[in-house]
Amino acid sequence: MNVGFAYIQVYFVLTLLLKNMELLTPSIGTIVWSTIVFVILMLLLAKFAWKPMLKAVNDRENSISDALSLAEKTKAEMAALNAQNETLLKEARIERDQMIKEAGEAGATILAEAKDKATAAADKIVSDAHKAITNDKNAAMAEIKTHVASLSIAIAEKIVKSELTTSENQKKLANQLADEISLN
Amino acid sequence: MKKVFKACLFVTLIAFSSVVYAQDDISRLLNEFVVNMTEEAVSETVHEEKHEEIHTKEGAHHSAEETEEASGFDPIHHVLDAHDIHLWGDGHDAVSVPLPIILWTDNGLVTFMSSAFHHDDAGHHIFEKNGMSFVKHHEKIYQLNAGEKVLSIDHETHTATNAVLPLDLSITKVIAAVFIVAIIMLLVFTAAAKKYKTAKPESPKGIAKWMEPLVLFVRDFAKDSIGDRYMKFMPYLLTVFFFIWFGNLLGLIPFIGGINMTGNIAITLTLALMTLIIQLINSKWAFWKHMLMPPGVPVALYPILVPIELMGILIKPAALTIRLFANITAGHIIVLSIIGIIFINHNVAWAGLSVPLALFISVLEITLVAFLQAYIFTMLSSMFIGAAVDDGHH
Structure with a gap:
């Protein structure tokens, strides 16, 4: 049954083709015209359609892949930057601690130095004052001595004056002075 | 899915009922089909031995239009190339878009519109130009030899005995x-x-x-x-x-x-x-x-x-x-x-x-x-x- 069916099919196809050899005979006119039209169509489309289209599509694909790789790169850079920031922050913290520590130490040193200087200055002032006081006292004492001496002379003058009012006293003094001189 | 199923059912029903309605034709169709097939099988397979038998049936042979007249329809005729775009109608009442015919003859290039043949494809209508006579037979354009008035075709070799085929560079369908x-x-x-x-x-x-x-x-x-x-x-x-x-x-x-x-x-x-x-x-x-x-x-x-x-x-x-x-x-x-x-x-x-x-x-x-x-x-x-x-x- 199947073989018979296949035979009928093959027979039909062969009959169809043999009865219609025009179907299988390519006409020269059709070949000539279709070649001309097709080649011109291909050249025109290549210039005005395929090249711009493929170029635009390729450009777009390139720009998309570029953008994607750029994003990837930026992401990596951001991560690196973040890590760097973290390190920097850590370093900064350590540095800050160091600085605080150093500043504390420096402050203490400065304070101690200032204290020493102040003490020295104060001592100097005190000693200077002592000297000045001593000088002034000496000066005052010298003045007082001079004053006392002049006062004594004045007193002595007054006393001498009163004693030499009589001639007898004058003779006595003159004698006395003469004695003293002879004694020398 | 339900709608598709309903639509299929509907179409199948219409198809079935139409076949039932047209059943008178079925037996006739089957008869013709079987007869045609056996006749053709005989004529094709014993082509070599029985030339005479083929000659008696040459009318039904290799003629798309005559086949169409006999059976009513020939699909091959419609898939072949043609010199005009046929829209509707038959014979002289046919409406078609004429196309330019360009022939390279021994006397140079000849161009005219396919409407010059007045829908004739059997080689009857002769169109004359530049002193040459052209006929169209089964979408082939023949140039009749000088003095000839009727195209004669040898049905065994399928070539014209009193005409030549110029190089056809027409804008066909x-x-x-x-x-x-x-x-x-x-x-x-x-x-x-x-x-x-x-x-x-x-x-x-x-x-x-x-x-x-x-x-x-x-x-x-x-x-x-x-x-x-x-x-x-x-x-x-x-x-x-x-x-x-x-x-x-x-x-x-x-x-x-x-x-x-x-x-x-x-x-x-x-x-x-x-x-x-x-x-x-x-x-x-x-x-x-x-x-x-x-x-x-x-x-x-x-x-x-x-x-x-x-x-x-x-x-x-x-x-x-x-x-x-x-x-x-x-x-x-x-x-x-x-x-x-x-x-x-x-x-x-x-x-x-x-x-x-x-x-x-x-x-x-x-x-x-x-x-x-x-x-x-x-x-x-x-x-x-x-x-x-x-x-x-x-």
């Missing part, structure tokens, strides 16, 4: 379809390319949105089969893909189209020859070396294998030619045969059967076969080109 497809392609793709004029690359708009996926589809499989040098062959591959696809679709539009352009063996041969030429021009030494000295084959087999490989160069384009031609012509013949059931039986009730069936086949052809054949042709072309341009470095 198929060439008109080639021009139509070319114009449509130019309009569609220049419009699509214009959408890419904007400087910044962005997603396509308008018609480019429809065509870009297909262009990329062709580019991607061409890239796969050709390799890095694919850009050189993109113009050919894209043009041939869309040419076949648009041609297939145009051929499936009834009435205005219905022109069997991509099912014409001259067209498919032209396209396949272009693939062959491109393949040979760009072939590398590795391609020929692989063919003349097949690697891994004993030298004793070379005398068998090398001729087979060399024949393959021509068999491949021949396969391209026949595949496209046979697929598209077969689709047209099936649709026309199914529609023809109505006309063979002279009973419109058969439309209930033939219209759903023809619709089914048409949808199959439009959605699947039209695209698939364009894809297969382009895909195989790119593979042949890819094999030829391969350096053999891998």
